[in-house]
Amino acid sequence: MGSGGGAHAIRRIQRELKEICEAPSRHWTASPVADDFFEWQFAVRGPPGTEFEGGIYTGRLVLPVNYPLAPPSITMLTPNGRWEVGKKICLSNTSYHPDLWQPAWGIRTMMEALRSHFPVPGDGAIGAIDWPVELRRKLAKESLDFVCGPGTRRNRELLPELSPEELAEDQPEPVPPELRAPAAVSAAASEGDGSGSRAAP
Secondary structure, eight states, X not given: OOTTSOHHXXXXXXXXXXXXXXXXXXXXXXXXXXXEEEEEEEEEEOOTTSTTTTOEEEEEEEOOTTTTSSOOEEEEOSOOSSBOBTSBOXXXXXXXXXXXOOTTOOHHHHHXXXXXXXXXXXXXOTTBOOOOHHHHHHHHHHHTTOBOSTTOOBGGGTSOOOXXXXXXXXXXXXXXXXXXXXXXXXXXXXXXXXOSSSOOO
């Protein structure tokens, strides 16, 4: 987006960045790319008890110049079997649904909502894919050594390594009701189904 964004948006983004730095999550990290406050890169840990467990996935978050009055766009960079790589994804808190966006939501809200939607079937949503569970598990393992580009670190280096006990105690932060993924719905419930908006390779 560049640094020509509105002063109000920049102040809001700086405030959110400060809050994220002061109270970091063990399960995701997000920060601006270089000096551009409107383009962020993130890494998120796959939720436990799902086929994404053990994986770390990176993506891009692009904030509009009138943020927080309008929602961001989210693009995944690491192959995951849930969303297409390099394509904007459709969630109720992304740029595909400006009518549902609430300015009180922020980057932390977006990361927690994204993480909660990993195990939910795509049901043909834009950018969604429903690959077989075993392939997703394979991608979760491979994601740890994924590198976004030259000079960047492997995904496993972007988040702290957690013990099995710490993973078992994983308590996601609250997500607004409007953004919550449907309870107890997971692709793992239909092993190897593979149906969805795009077939597995």
